[in-house]
Amino acid sequence: MTKIYIPRDMAALAMGAKRVLAAVQKEIAARGLDVEIVRNGSRGMLWLEPLVEVETPAGRVGYGPVKPSDVASLFEAGFLAGGAHPLSIGKVEAHPYFARQRRVTFQRCGVIDPVSFAEYTAHGGYKGLDRAFSIGPEATVAEIAASGLRGRGGAGFPTGIKWKTVADCPAGKKYVVVNADEGDSGTFADRMIMEGDPLSLIEGMTICAFAIGADKGYIYLRAEYPIAAEIIEEALIAARAAGALGKNVRGYNLSFDIELRMGAGAYVCGEETSLLESLEGKRGIVRAKPPLPAHVGLFGKPTVVNNVLSMATAPMILADGGAAYHALGMERSRGTIPLQIAGNVKYAGLCEVPFGLKLGEIVNDIGGGTLSGRPVRAVQVGGPLGAYVPVSLFDTPFDYEAYTKVDSLIGHGGLVVFDDTVDMSWMARFGMEFCAIESCGKCTPCRIGSTRGVETIDKIRAGENVAANIELLKDLCQTMKLGSLCALGGFAPYPVESALRHFPEDFHKPALEAAAE
């Protein structure tokens, strides 16, 4: 039977995938065809969404972006056999955007039916867990350590060390917690995995549970991702039905189950201790560290808190060995990073590559420059707490340490491109405003500093005592960086300071011009 793939990824839905699905179903019925429709995740070529794929003897052929009004003509062009059509991109995996990638974490995303256990295992799923079972918990932790995997949430802490710390805690109640509170603007990799290959996350959590001796896992998902929530629930049901969750996982002496919990619109709950407080049913207030969550985590028990991508990469590391993952990347940034290229950019999407690509290559070669066609002026790397990087630093390789060297961070791998119409003093103000809105309020530098930051930037923008206020703002940024409890207050100065450093002209508008605005 012919198979058609129409994504249920949220970005595809936002571009009309549901209406395209309805139009395809209508044509199939009208033509009396025998066709199976699979709702897959996204391949990551998001500018082509909705990307409709057809399975042909030569491989999967793609058409996109498809509008409902294109559907009839696709059938007429014989697209079920891969026929030519203006929307055809040919064989999906031969597309240049796809071909240059090294898909590890996203190897199945967009390929399979995300909630089909049979397809997941047919594409290598559960090889990782089965190998973990055969080598034992200690060797499992050692494989993760050998891979060099670092937390993909942004902090870049070595995952193997985190797992070992919890594994070394005395036996007893322990937890596996996945941080799926992907709140950074410009990032959507976690969402795509959860919508496109949620079983990899479930398998990763199960490997972790086995390695550290936990019997319960939580996925803390942001409320802004309702589609991901639906798909994860379906995947959990599929995993339980297949005996991959619950008592005696895959026939082995391991009991483990996972519960999905929804956040409620608080950005700060992406900070791991705040997330744990929230899971416990409290205000999402940051905890002082130490103690680390690895020692005193959820309900006071030893807990691994990992980002979605870190956890979803564990199955591959176990299946192929830590060394295979370590062979990719550069310096201390090993493996691959799923780049998320977004904002004012022509070819927006997710591109998984080994670490080390230069920023200019990412923005211009892969992203194709701005969508508006105007020159690129700045790229915010690493979310709302990341720095604005100017074109002059486009040679910087994508690597944790290289970004630290230029006072930036790679965060969760998101890049937001801005053209030359951007007003950097406004973006700096927005950075402080966002911090003020989302601050949990526990520490003063973040709670008060962000509000004072907004006020000070307003004065600068109004042309009031500009030089003195810029000095004050820089001083405030230092205080927030050094004095805040967590990364929200501690990193909020990055966009502000980088805007000041690289785009000073935007803060020195003549007073008259500023007053006229």
Next chain:
Amino acid sequence: MSVAAPWDAERAREIIAAHLGLEGPALPILHALQHEFGHVPEAAVPQLAEALNISRAEMHGVVTFYHDFKREPQGRHVLKICRAESCQSMGAEKMARDFLARLKLDWGETTPDGALTVEAIYCLGLCSHSPSAMYDKEPIGRVDGVRLDELAEEAKSA
């Protein structure tokens, strides 16, 4: 969008009781209450505090910490417009400001006829199709002023 049920203390008690077996049940309960009543009514706070064996003040603190838990009934439809950086790079800030001005609303406010609440949201993960929005549960990419106006009209009639 499903119509919110009027406040019913007995129903609230059932909802709370149904979740008490969970570890840390406060957020799941608040979500369930909001799903049923369209917001978290003040009367639910003492009930919840008692069920969870914490003070009313603590419970109030939890409810008010999270942006998503509403203390007042919302419009029949809710339109969330993204204000985060990626959407700003595509002109979302001006688009939203102009739209709010046309409706004579500020962020978080509801039209006088109760049809539509307009909220700011900080990232829907649709950054590849900025500017983005969410109308009730429907995600929308590459939204513009025209589409926003259409949605405001649509909200009136349903």
